[in-house]
Amino acid sequence: MTVAFTDTDFAAVRDYLAAEAGLAFDEGRRAGLAAVVAERLRACDLPDVRSYVAWLSAPSGQTERQLLLDAVTVQETQFFRNQPQMQALRRRVLPELLRRAAGRERPLTIWSAGCSTGEEPYSLAMMLLELAPMLGATSGVRILGTDVSAEAVRAAGRATYTGRTLEPVPAMVRDRWMERRPGGAYAVKEQARRLVEVRLHNLVTDPPPFGRGEVDLVVCRNVTIYFGRDTTRLLVGTFHDVLAEGGYLLLGHSETLWQVSNAFALVPMDGAFVYRRAHDSRGRAPGRLAVPSRRARPRPPVNKSSPSRPPAEPTQPAPPELLTTAQERLEAGDYPAAAAAAQQALTADPLLTPAYVVLGQARSTLGQDDVAVPPLRKAVYLDPADGNAHFLLAGALSRLGQHAAASVSYRAAARAVSAMPPERAAALLGGRDAGQLAALCERLADEAAARAGHPATSAGAGRGSAG
Numbered sequence: 001m002t003v004a005f006t007d008t009d010f011a012a013v014r015d016y017l018a019a020e021a022g023l024a025f026d027e028g029r030r031a032g033l034a035a036v037v038a039e040r041l042r043a044c045d046l047p048d049v050r051s052y053v054a055w056l057s058a059p060s061g062q063t064e065r066q067l068l069l070d071a072v073t074v075q076e077t078q079f080f081r082n083q084p085q086m087q088a089l090r091r092r093v094l095p096e097l098l099r100r101a102a103g104r105e106r107p108l109t110i111w112s113a114g115c116s117t118g119e120e121p122y123s124l125a126m127m128l129l130e131l132a133p134m135l136g137a138t139s140g141v142r143i144l145g146t147d148v149s150a151e152a153v154r155a156a157g158r159a160t161y162t163g164r165t166l167e168p169v170p171a172m173v174r175d176r177w178m179e180r181r182p183g184g185a186y187a188v189k190e191q192a193r194r195l196v197e198v199r200l201h202n203l204v205t206d207p208p209p210f211g212r213g214e215v216d217l218v219v220c221r222n223v224t225i226y227f228g229r230d231t232t233r234l235l236v237g238t239f240h241d242v243l244a245e246g247g248y249l250l251l252g253h254s255e256t257l258w259q260v261s262n263a264f265a266l267v268p269m270d271g272a273f274v275y276r277r278a279h280d281s282r283g284r285a286p287g288r289l290a291v292p293s294r295r296a297r298p299r300p301p302v303n304k305s306s307p308s309r310p311p312a313e314p315t316q317p318a319p320p321e322l323l324t325t326a327q328e329r330l331e332a333g334d335y336p337a338a339a340a341a342a343q344q345a346l347t348a349d350p351l352l353t354p355a356y357v358v359l360g361q362a363r364s365t366l367g368q369d370d371v372a373v374p375p376l377r378k379a380v381y382l383d384p385a386d387g388n389a390h391f392l393l394a395g396a397l398s399r400l401g402q403h404a405a406a407s408v409s410y411r412a413a414a415r416a417v418s419a420m421p422p423e424r425a426a427a428l429l430g431g432r433d434a435g436q437l438a439a440l441c442e443r444l445a446d447e448a449a450a451r452a453g454h455p456a457t458s459a460g461a462g463r464g465s466a467g
Contacts, residue, residue, distance in 0.1 A: 005034035009049035013037055016053055021069055021148055022204035022231035036071045040064070070151045073226075077116045079123050079161075080168040082221070082253055083384075088269035090127055090382060093248050095351055097216045098128070098137040100246070107140030109215050111242070113203060114223035115145030118156025118196070119165055122188050124219070125195040126177045130381055134350040144209060146201035156198040159188040170384055171408045172377055203235055210242040218243060222252035229260065236261045240277055249275040319349035326358045338362040346375075353382040357389045360396070369396040380412070387416035391441065394448075403452035410445035414438040 010030055017023040025033050037049060044064060046052045055061045056068065080086050101108040108128075112121040121143045128141050147153050162185040166174070178186040201209060203223070218239045224232045239249050240263045249264060251257075257264060257275060264275035317325070326341035342359035345352050360376035363369070373396050379389035394409035418438045 005030075005037065005049070009037075010034070012049060012053045016056060017068075017072065018228065018231075020056075020065065020205065021073075021202055022227045022235070023072065024226060024228045024231070033072065036068070040068055040071065043067075066150050070149045073147075073149050073152075077119045078165045078168050079119045080170075080173075081119070081123075082272075083168070084271035085221075085250060085253065085274075086123070086127075087383075088272040088274060089124070089250070090131070091351055092269045093217065093250075093274060094124075094127055094131055095135055097248075098132060098135050098139065101139040101216070102137060104139060106214070107142045109210070110141075110143045110217045110219065111210065111215050112143060112145040113218060113220040113239075115147050115152075115156060115198065116149075117152045117161075117165075118145060118159060118198060119161070120219060120221070121145035121156070121196045121198070122159065122192055125188075125192040126173055128195065129177065129192060130173075130378075131351075134378065136350075141195050143196045145196060145198045146203070146209060147198075148200070148202050150200055153198050153200050159193050159196075160185050161188075162186070170381065171412065172381065203238075204231060208238050208242050212241050213244045215242045215247060216244055217248045217250070219250045221250065222255070224255050225252065233260050237263075240264070243277040245277060247277045249277070251275070317344075319345045319352050319355070322348065323352060323355050323358070326355060326362075330358055330362055335362040335365050339366070351382060353379050353386065353389075356382070357386065357392065360389070361392055364392060364396050364399075369399050372396045373400070380409075384412075385416050385419065387413050387420060387437075390416050391437075394441070394444065398444075398448055403448040407445045407448035407452060410441045410448060414441035414445065417441065 010025075010033070013033060014025045017025060037052065041047075041049070041052055044052065044055070046055065056065050097108050110121070110124055112124065115121050124143055125141075128143075131137070132141075145156055147156070160181060162183065166186060169178070174186060177189050177192050179189055181187050199209065204227075220235075220239065224235065227235065236249075236257060240261070243249065253272070257266075263277070265278045267274050267276050322341050322345035326338050326345060329335075329338035329341055339359055339362040342355045342362065345355040346359065349355075356375040356379035360372040360379065363372035363375070373393065376389055376393035376396060379386060380393060383389065390409050390413035394406045394413055397403075397406035397409060415438075417434050420434060
C-alpha cells in the first residue's frame with residue numbers, strides 16, 4: 001500500500017520520537033523517516049500514521065516502540081574508530097585512570113553510552129587488557145555498554161563480527177583478543193568479553209545506570225548529533241553527575257559542549273579533545289579552556305639563622321633523558337648499554353613508545369630476537385603508525401621462523417611507511433626513499449607468506465588488518 005506522509009504525519013512521528021528518545025528529525029531526514037514509517041505500517045497492518053502513533057503510545061505498543069527505535073537509529077560503527085581519539089585513550093586517559101584506580105575498592109568504571117553493536121566497549125576492553133600489565137595495574141575494570149536499540153544490544157551480546165567493522169583492528173590485537181569463526185567472522189575472546197556488560201537503556205527517558213561519582217570515563221560518541229540542544233544539555237548534566245571528580249567525557253569528533261555546558265574543562269590530547277569533570281571549571285564561559293594559572297607561588301622567607309639543610313639526594317634521570325641516552329648508545333653501537341637505558345626509561349614510563357623500539361632493536365642486534373619481539377609488539381600497539389617498529393618486528397619474527405606473523409608485520413610496515421609525513425620519513429629512513437622501502441616490505445611480506453605456506457599478493461594480503 002502507498003502511504004501519504006503529510007506535514008501533520010511528519011510532525012506527529014517527529015514529536016513522538018523526540019519525547020520518547022530525544023531524537024531530532026529535521027526536514028533533511030524526513031524522507032528516510034517516511035520510508036521507515038511506511039514499512040512499519042505495512043508490518044502492523046495499520047491504515048494511517050495517526051492510528052500508528054496512537055498504538056505506539058498505548059501500553060500494548062511496547063514491542064512496536066522498540067522496533068521503531070531500532071529502525072530509525074543508525075547502527076554504524078567500527079572497532080578502534082577515530083584513531084586520534086583512540087591514541088588519546090591509549091596513551092593518556094586510560095593509563096591515568098588505571099593508576100588512579102590502584103588500591104581503590106571501586107573498580108575502574110567506564111560507561112559506553114550509545115554503544116551500538118558493541119565495537120566501542122570491546123575496543124576499550126582490549127586496550128585496558130594491553131595496558132594493565134605494562135603499568136603493573138591490578139585493579140578491577142567494569143565497562144557498561146548501553147544502547148536504545150534492542151537489536152544492537154543483542155548483536156553486542158553475541159560479540160561476533162565480520163566485514164568492514166574489523167578493518168581498523170591491528171592484526172596483533174585481533175589475533176590476541178579475537179577468535180576466528182566460520183565465514184571470515186571473528187568473536188571477541190572471553191577475557192575481553194567478561195569486562196563488558198551490555199544493556200538496553202534509553203538515555204533520555206531511563207534513569208542513569210550509575211549513581212553520583214561512580215564512573216571514571218563516559219564515552220558517548222556520535223549520539224548527541226541526533227538530539228536537540230535541550231536534550232543534549234540534560235544528558236550532559238547526567239554525565240556530569242555520574243562522573244567522579246577528574247573523570248573524563250569523550251564525545252564524537254564533530255560534537256562539542258560549546259553553549260551546552262560549562263561544567264567540564266576541555267583538554268587537548270594527541271590530536272583529539274576530551275572533556276574532564278573538574279570543580280574549578282564551573283562558572284567559566286561556555287567553551288573556554290580551563291587553563292591552570294601560570295603565576296608562581298610566593299617563596300617562603302629565608303631564615304638565615306637556621307642551620308643549612310644537607311644537600312638533596314641526586315634525582316634519577318627523567319624518562320626522556322634516559323631515552324636520549326639509549327638512542328645515543330644505540331647509534332654508537334653499544335647495544336647492551338642501549339638496552340639497559342631503554343629498560344630504565346620504560347620502568348619510569350611504561351608508555352614511552354620509542355624506548356620499546358630502541359630496546360627491541362638493541363636486543364635483535366645482539367641476536368636476542370626472542371626477547372626483542374615483546375617490546376616491539378608493545379611499540380606497534382602504542383603507535384600503529386610507527387613503520388620502523390613494524391619493520392623491526394617483522395625481521396625478528398622472520399628470523400624466529402614465524403613467517404605468517406612476519407608477513408603481516410611487513411605489510412603493516414609498508415602501509416605505515418607509505419603514510420608517514422615526509423619530514424618524519426626523512427628522519428627515520430636516513431635518506432632512503434619511502435616508496436622503495438614500502439615496496440621492499442611488500443616483497444618481503446610475499447616471501448614470508450610463501451615460506452609459511454600461504455602465498456599472497458601484496459595487493460590483497462593486508463586487507464582488513466592495520467598492523
